[in-house]
Amino acid sequence: MENRFSILAVTFALMVAGCASSGGPSFIDQAQTEAVSMAVRRAQLEMNCSAAIGQVISREMSQPLSFYAGVPRAEYTVGVTGCGKKATYVVACPNDGSGSCVAGGSRDEIQ
Secondary structure (H helix, E strand, O other), X not given: OHHHHHHHHHHHHHHHHHHHHOOOOOHHHHXXXXXXXXXXXXXXXXXXXXXXXXXXXXXXXXXXXXXXXXXXXXXXXXXXXEXXXXXXXXXXXXXXXXXXXXXXXXXXXEO
């Protein structure tokens, strides 16, 4: 009986692990390309530099501020460099199906 319980427990654990990992990439992974692109486009305009490139410095999922309003969102800190300039942007991508991200103003710029 004990052996049978162990087999059932292992089988259940494998099934749960399989379900959790078979859903494809997480939202934070899916939205990263758009987040970097948004930061780079904003930096290209602000720096007047079409050669600017971006790199993710950090990323995290943020939960809504309240239970009643808001949606989870992926937040990225993106460093952008080009034409002898550097800037850091915070980009938020809501997980609401809109596919749009918003890049906040540059946190620092070195010329």
